[in-house]
Amino acid sequence: MGRYFRRKLLIYGVTFVIAVTINFAIPRMMPGDPIARMLAQNKVSNVESAARMHAYYNDLFGLDVPLWQQYLNYWGALFQGDLGVSLFAFPSPVSSVVLDALPYTLGLLLPAILLSWFVGNGLGAIAARSKWLDNTALPVSYLLTAVPYMWLAILLAWVGGVILGWFPVAGGYSFSFSGPQFSWNFIVDALHHWFLPFLSLFLVALGGWAIGMRNLVIYELESDYSNYMQTLGAPRRLVRRYAFRNAMLPQISGLALQLGVVVGGALVTEVVFAYPGLGSLVLDAIQNQDFFLLQGILLFIVIGVLVFNFLADVVYVLVDPRTRLGLEGGAS
Amino acid sequence: MTTDATLKSDSVGESRERLYFAFRNPKVVIGLAIVLGLLLVGLIAPLLLSAEPTQQFDAKSASPSGEHWFGTTYFGNDVFTQFAYGIRSSFMVGALGGGIAFVIGLTVGFTAGYRGGLVDEFLNMLTNVVLVLPALVVLIVLSTYLENRGPVSQAIIIGVFSWPWVARAVRAQTFTLRNRDYVDLAKLSGKRAPQIIVREVMPNMASYLLMSVILLFGGAILFAAMLDFIGLGPTDSISLGSMMQQSMAWSALHLGLWWWFVPPGLAITAIVGGLYITNVGLDEVFNPKLREM
Numbered sequence: 001m002g003r004y005f006r007r008k009l010l011i012y013g014v015t016f017v018i019a020v021t022i023n024f025a026i027p028r029m030m031p032g033d034p035i036a037r038m039l040a041q042n043k044v045s046n047v048e049s050a051a052r053m054h055a056y057y058n059d060l061f062g063l064d065v066p067l068w069q070q071y072l073n074y075w076g077a078l079f080q081g082d083l084g085v086s087l088f089a090f091p092s093p094v095s096s097v098v099l100d101a102l103p104y105t106l107g108l109l110l111p112a113i114l115l116s117w118f119v120g121n122g123l124g125a126i127a128a129r130s131k132w133l134d135n136t137a138l139p140v141s142y143l144l145t146a147v148p149y150m151w152l153a154i155l156l157a158w159v160g161g162v163i164l165g166w167f168p169v170a171g172g173y174s175f176s177f178s179g180p181q182f183s184w185n186f187i188v189d190a191l192h193h194w195f196l197p198f199l200s201l202f203l204v205a206l207g208g209w210a211i212g213m214r215n216l217v218i219y220e221l222e223s224d225y226s227n228y229m230q231t232l233g234a235p236r237r238l239v240r241r242y243a244f245r246n247a248m249l250p251q252i253s254g255l256a257l258q259l260g261v262v263v264g265g266a267l268v269t270e271v272v273f274a275y276p277g278l279g280s281l282v283l284d285a286i287q288n289q290d291f292f293l294l295q296g297i298l299l300f301i302v303i304g305v306l307v308f309n310f311l312a313d314v315v316y317v318l319v320d321p322r323t324r325l326g327l328e329g330g331a332s
Numbered sequence: 333m334t335t336d337a338t339l340k341s342d343s344v345g346e347s348r349e350r351l352y353f354a355f356r357n358p359k360v361v362i363g364l365a366i367v368l369g370l371l372l373v374g375l376i377a378p379l380l381l382s383a384e385p386t387q388q389f390d391a392k393s394a395s396p397s398g399e400h401w402f403g404t405t406y407f408g409n410d411v412f413t414q415f416a417y418g419i420r421s422s423f424m425v426g427a428l429g430g431g432i433a434f435v436i437g438l439t440v441g442f443t444a445g446y447r448g449g450l451v452d453e454f455l456n457m458l459t460n461v462v463l464v465l466p467a468l469v470v471l472i473v474l475s476t477y478l479e480n481r482g483p484v485s486q487a488i489i490i491g492v493f494s495w496p497w498v499a500r501a502v503r504a505q506t507f508t509l510r511n512r513d514y515v516d517l518a519k520l521s522g523k524r525a526p527q528i529i530v531r532e533v534m535p536n537m538a539s540y541l542l543m544s545v546i547l548l549f550g551g552a553i554l555f556a557a558m559l560d561f562i563g564l565g566p567t568d569s570i571s572l573g574s575m576m577q578q579s580m581a582w583s584a585l586h587l588g589l590w591w592w593f594v595p596p597g598l599a600i601t602a603i604v605g606g607l608y609i610t611n612v613g614l615d616e617v618f619n620p621k622l623r624e625m
Binding site: 023027146151162259 | 457460461463464465466467468469470472473474476477497550554557558561562563564573576579580585586588590593594596597598600601602604605607608609612
């Protein structure tokens with residue numbers, strides 16, 4: 001078990017370092033002067049303030065010292081939680097802007113990921129059992145995995161929001177609330193806004209899990225131990241239960257691997273619904289050429305993905321005894 | 333996706349038999365028909381259409397009619413023209429991005445699996461790291477810094493970040509194949525490693541490789557559409573994703589211009605879905621066990 005975790009932690013550590021390094025390197029390697037572009041984009045016309053901002057950002061990027069020292073300074077600032085100042089929401093620091101948006105994205109992502117995983121696995125396992133269900137659930141699942149996230153979101157907003165008028169199509173809460181607050185009215189209103197983006201994410205992710213589970217269960221049912229148990233006369237239910245439990249293992253490691261894709265899906269879904277999470281923030285950052293904000297978001301997402309991956313590993317160890325005993329297995 | 337490729341030796345008779353089964357398999361036929369049909373639209377329609385995708389007609393926000401098959405946008409662009417050009421660019425990005433990812437994945441997987449040892453340790457680490465990185469977010473940051481974006485640069489960055497799962501699967505299969513007798517024989521007869529990989533190892537996973545190309549192709553199209561939708565698409569041309577972005581930006585939802593945002597998404601779904609269906613069919617062709625189901 002120790003070896004398994006050491007290896008995983010090493011991979012996550014290296015990933016984090018690489019992500020930070022990419023973050024550090026991109027603005028310095030890309031052609032052009034990002035600071036000049038930021039200032040031009042934000043139409044800082046006053047010459048004096050433009051010069052001051054240019055000097056400020058030069059200082060903040062620390063472009064006047066050697067590269068290796070810039071790199072060390074970058075890490076130093078990072079550990080103090082200093083990700084720079086957002087241009088788009090000036091003068092708020094990037095970290096607080098991101099933290100404000102984070103609850104909305106997590107509120108969408110976590111239920112969508114977990115529910116789609118449970119429902120999809122159940123659906124797939126049942127589909128592997130009945131030919132009739134297999135013939136209907138499988139094509140629908142393939143259709144769902146092929147749909148681009150934002151298109152399903154647009155369709156749901158159009159049908160549920162515009163045509164039927166059942167749900168609001170934009171925002172995280174009504175304009176009548178000046179901001180998030182703790183009251184029943186607000187929570188009901190926020191849930192009302194939450195439902196369509198959630199449904200959209202849930203549906204796209206659902207298909208993949210159902211297909212994966214169906215294939216895995218069929219594969220397990222064909223394996224030697226299943227055949228052996230069947231020849232011993234074990235009841236079909238028991239054989240299927242063993243097949244299901246074995247098929248769970250790849251689905252757990254798949255949960256971690258799919259995360260990056262689902263996060264991407266959440267970003268574009270939020271853009272469609274103008275939902276005030278990280279996705280809308282990414283859009284604002286791009287439109288305002290707010291590079292600090294964009295890189296801060298990248299860093300937050302990378303950290304989130306790594307933490308979630310680690311949690312999946314812990315679950316994997318709890319579920320699969322082979323990893324606990326230090327045997328091969330779970331070598332994902 | 334678990335694709336259980338058969339690891340049997342290929343022969344001429346067998347590949348002919350597979351071709352026979354492939355064209356008998358309704359999934360392969362339907363999937364390919366959808367994909368090739370749309371490919372034809374993307375290849376031929378732009379040649380026949382007189383209008384440019386950016387050309388503005390007098391009829392603005394017009395619903396579909398004989399003159400404008402898919403209607404016009406808020407600005408009077410012909411939606412069908414944009415649609416055809418968009419499909420063309422989607423196929424291009426899919427082929428190029430998927431191709432790049434395939435070449436990288438194949439190289440990394442074969443090298444790691446065949447060499448083993450320290451090389452494998454390093455490449456495996458690299459694969460796992462890229463696998464964990466949230467690709468779309470990295471792509472967003474990279475594209476934002478690119479001032480002039482074209483379909484080619486987009487395809488390259490997509491390819492560079494979507495190869496890891498191919499590399500992992502190829503590595504695992506190479507591991508099981510590299511100690512086979514015929515590989516040893518090839519080594520004894522003095523063949524070099526690249527030659528052995530291409531001549532002895534690769535044919536044994538040809539079916540798997542074909543299927544991963546298809547999946548990479550579809551994945552690259554989806555990635556490109558997402559980037560385009562956030563406004564990071566090609567700066568100088570139209571794409572299916574940027575059509576959706578435009579329709580949302582000019583509130584096609586509230587104006588009821590459904591012909592503006594339905595076709596591009598439908599086309600992507602059809603292309604990617606068609607590819608997936610082809611893949612399932614091919615799996616049945618290569619894997620006779622599944623055929624009986």
